[in-house]
Amino acid sequence: MEKVGEKSSRPGTRPSFMTVDQFVSLMSPLIDLEKEAEILASIGSSSSKSLDVAQKKGSVLLNLKCTDVQTGLMGKVLLEFQSNKGDLLPAHKFSNHDVVIVKPNKADSSSPLLGQGVVYRLKDSSIIVAFDDIPEDGLNGSLRLEKVANEVTYRSMKDTLIQLSKGIQKGPAADLIPVLFGEKPPAVSKKAIQFSPFNKNLDHSQRDAVLKSISCGDVFLLHGPPGTGKTTTVIEIILQEVKRGSKILACAASNIAVDNMVERLFPFRVKLVRLGHPARLLPQVLESALDAQVLRGDNSALANDIRKEIKVLSGKLLKAKDRNAKRDIKKELRALTREERKRQQLAITDVIKSADVVLTTLTGAFSRKLEGCAFDLVIIDEAAQALEVACWIALLKGPRCVLAGDHLQLPPTIQSVEAEKKGLGKTLFERLASLYGDEVMSMLTVQYRMHELVMNWSSKEFYNNKVEAHSSVAGHMLYDLEGVKKSSATTPTLLLIDTTGCDIDEKKDEEESTMNEGEAAVTIAHAKQLIECGVKANNIGIITPYAAQVTLLKMTRSKTNILKDVEISTVDGFQGREKEAIIISMVRSNSKKEVGFLSDHRRMNVAVTRARRQCCLVCDSETVSNDKFLKRLVEYFEEHGEYLSASQYDIN
Numbered sequence: 001m002e003k004v005g006e007k008s009s010r011p012g013t014r015p016s017f018m019t020v021d022q023f024v025s026l027m028s029p030l031i032d033l034e035k036e037a038e039i040l041a042s043i044g045s046s047s048s049k050s051l052d053v054a055q056k057k058g059s060v061l062l063n064l065k066c067t068d069v070q071t072g073l074m075g076k077v078l079l080e081f082q083s084n085k086g087d088l089l090p091a092h093k094f095s096n097h098d099v100v101i102v103k104p105n106k107a108d109s110s111s112p113l114l115g116q117g118v119v120y121r122l123k124d125s126s127i128i129v130a131f132d133d134i135p136e137d138g139l140n141g142s143l144r145l146e147k148v149a150n151e152v153t154y155r156s157m158k159d160t161l162i163q164l165s166k167g168i169q170k171g172p173a174a175d176l177i178p179v180l181f182g183e184k185p186p187a188v189s190k191k192a193i194q195f196s197p198f199n200k201n202l203d204h205s206q207r208d209a210v211l212k213s214i215s216c217g218d219v220f221l222l223h224g225p226p227g228t229g230k231t232t233t234v235i236e237i238i239l240q241e242v243k244r245g246s247k248i249l250a251c252a253a254s255n256i257a258v259d260n261m262v263e264r265l266f267p268f269r270v271k272l273v274r275l276g277h278p279a280r281l282l283p284q285v286l287e288s289a290l291d292a293q294v295l296r297g298d299n300s301a302l303a304n305d306i307r308k309e310i311k312v313l314s315g316k317l318l319k320a321k322d323r324n325a326k327r328d329i330k331k332e333l334r335a336l337t338r339e340e341r342k343r344q345q346l347a348i349t350d351v352i353k354s355a356d357v358v359l360t361t362l363t364g365a366f367s368r369k370l371e372g373c374a375f376d377l378v379i380i381d382e383a384a385q386a387l388e389v390a391c392w393i394a395l396l397k398g399p400r401c402v403l404a405g406d407h408l409q410l411p412p413t414i415q416s417v418e419a420e421k422k423g424l425g426k427t428l429f430e431r432l433a434s435l436y437g438d439e440v441m442s443m444l445t446v447q448y449r450m451h452e453l454v455m456n457w458s459s460k461e462f463y464n465n466k467v468e469a470h471s472s473v474a475g476h477m478l479y480d481l482e483g484v485k486k487s488s489a490t491t492p493t494l495l496l497i498d499t500t501g502c503d504i505d506e507k508k509d510e511e512e513s514t515m516n517e518g519e520a521a522v523t524i525a526h527a528k529q530l531i532e533c534g535v536k537a538n539n540i541g542i543i544t545p546y547a548a549q550v551t552l553l554k555m556t557r558s559k560t561n562i563l564k565d566v567e568i569s570t571v572d573g574f575q576g577r578e579k580e581a582i583i584i585s586m587v588r589s590n591s592k593k594e595v596g597f598l599s600d601h602r603r604m605n606v607a608v609t610r611a612r613r614q615c616c617l618v619c620d621s622e623t624v625s626n627d628k629f630l631k632r633l634v635e636y637f638e639e640h641g642e643y644l645s646a647s648q649y650d651i652n
């Protein structure tokens with residue numbers, strides 16, 4: 001069995017072609033399944049489980065005290081929680097942006113909560129949560145925090161399915177829907193379009209993609225293999241469209257990808273607004289947040305004045321004795337409340353109306369603030385990592401769309417095995433790529449990350465040998481970095497450390513996730529050698545497909561202080577990122593030669609292509625070579641890189 005963080009991501013069986021109605025009826029129950037799976041993974045439905053078990057599983061933090069209250073994040077209240085004993089928090093699965101509830105420590109699962117908020121910051125010894133309002137009482141006692149399923153995500157997807165089935169007859173996307181369901185061919189403008197790029201460094205494939213994008217009548221797929229400047233190209237497309245007078249809705253599945261677009265649009269002084277909970281935004285984009293812009297608007301100032309008047313009148317009402325006077329005050333209060341709401345709404349509408357680009361996550365696009373707001377173009381970055389239903393939340397708002405992504409890297413993680421089998425995880429990007437192929441798609445072909453030896457394996461296996469390395473990276477070496485010595489550890493671009501015959505075997509942890517102690521030791525030993533040769537710890541990433549191996553590696557790392565800043569993560573957690581040196585711990589080593597989900601080609605594509613200057617593969621070549629695809633990977637490393645036996649590392 002494979003555990004969270006190591007979900008199988010094989011595509012579901014859903015066909016590329018299906019009608020809107022078939023899609024809606026298939027997806028609706030799958031979303032329910034996924035929601036149930038998420039609730040099961042948190043404490044929400046686990047009333048039978050004791051709180052201690054839930055804390056062990058990481059979905060609850062017990063025995064907390066509220067140590068600080070701050071306001072300032074656009075009207076939100078930030079509460080800081082620490083352990084009652086003041087120690088480090090126990091290991092947990094809370095992460096930034098999670099929805100959490102706070103309750104008295106001992107309260108039973110049906111008792112009312114004190115408040116619901118969003119995780120704002122995580123520290124080793126405390127967790128800061130942003131609340132809309134400060135919980136009224138109960139903060140003085142012992143408290144617990146529970147991670148809960150984000151209901152809004154599921155509700156927005158279900159409602160979107162209903163709108164989608166209606167959207168065929170009306171709505172901004174009425175003409176786009178039949179194209180995306182294969183019922184009408186995609187249209188391309190016949191006019192010869194020319195453009196002068198804002199970014200003068202665009203390469204030929206990026207320019208071709210921009211041209212194809214601005215010529216598309218309804219849909220364009222920007223296929224960006226690792227490191228090829230997909231987001232760079234998306235930014236150019238946005239700028240060109242704004243220049244042509246388009247109003248754009250730009251989205252991505254994750255907040256970080258949306259913030260990345262906001263940051264990269266800043267220098268071009270585009271009129272933009274970022275929708276989203278302020279606690280989920282990077283500090284550097286807060287100025288662009290809707291809430292911040294609304295606060296600066298005239299209507300907001302008026303609404304504020306009205307609120308003050310309401311307060312004064314409410315005071316008068318309390319004191320008034322005469323019935324007639326009371327009636328008159330109430331009438332005035334009602335009128336003022338209506339006016340205040342109207343002004344507040346107008347303040348929001350003003351900001352959204354005057355923006356050329358509205359940026360939000362896909363779920364955020366469901367916001368009531370965008371109701372009735374139509375766009376000329378919807379752009380979705382990271383589209384190959386988003387559920388198709390989530391994409392539709394945004395797509396229903398415009399007649400044209402650009403989807404950027406790479407369906408040959410990992411798709412979205414699905415919790416429910418059944419929902420995944422039935423096709424919930426098959427992305428719109430992948431479906432359209434097989435439905436229309438090159439007719440609507442353009443691939444970027446110059447990459448700016450990897451040494452060509454790292455790249456060539458991926459280019460051959462996944463991209464028909466079409467990707468080339470830009471001259472600035474094609475031959476870059478680890479020892480070219482400032483302060484790095486040339487040595488046997490830093491010289492190879494590709495390094496295979498083979499554990500075959502070294503008595504290094506895998507085993508299972510309590511939750512049946514696979515790990516490999518010997519391999520963890522060898523992996524850490526290589527990282528240490530790199531650091532001793534001058535490679536900065538934060539330039540090294542260790543990735544592994546198995547969650548248990550991540551934990552083991554982190555424990556092994558904690559024994560050596562110099563390794564503190566080496567990043568350790570599952571492959572899935574590393575998608576979209578890069579490091580100068582990547583060490584991959586493959587884990588599987590068994591007499592049956594089982595490789596489990598290592599054989600998912602896309603996972604290995606992501607793993608290898610995170611490396612800029614060195615990629616080191618630590619594996620039992622005999623076990624993994626039982627799989628044909630992995631055998632080719634091992635052979636590639638043997639042929640083009642250095643080979644070392646794990647026995648050459650002193651790991652005892």
Ligand SMILES: Nc1ncnc2c1ncn2[C@@H]1O[C@H](COP(=O)(O)OP(=O)(O)OP(=O)(O)O)[C@@H](O)[C@H]1O
Nearest residue numbers: 201202203224226227228229230231232448576577
């Ligand atoms: N035409 C170009 N000339 C020089 N550098 C470029 C060019 N295009 C992209 N880059 C550089 O390549 C790197 C990756 O670009 P970008 O972030 O746009 O890629 P991406 O495809 O979105 O990334 P990922 O592979 O992580 O999804 C950045 O450092 C960017 O500055």
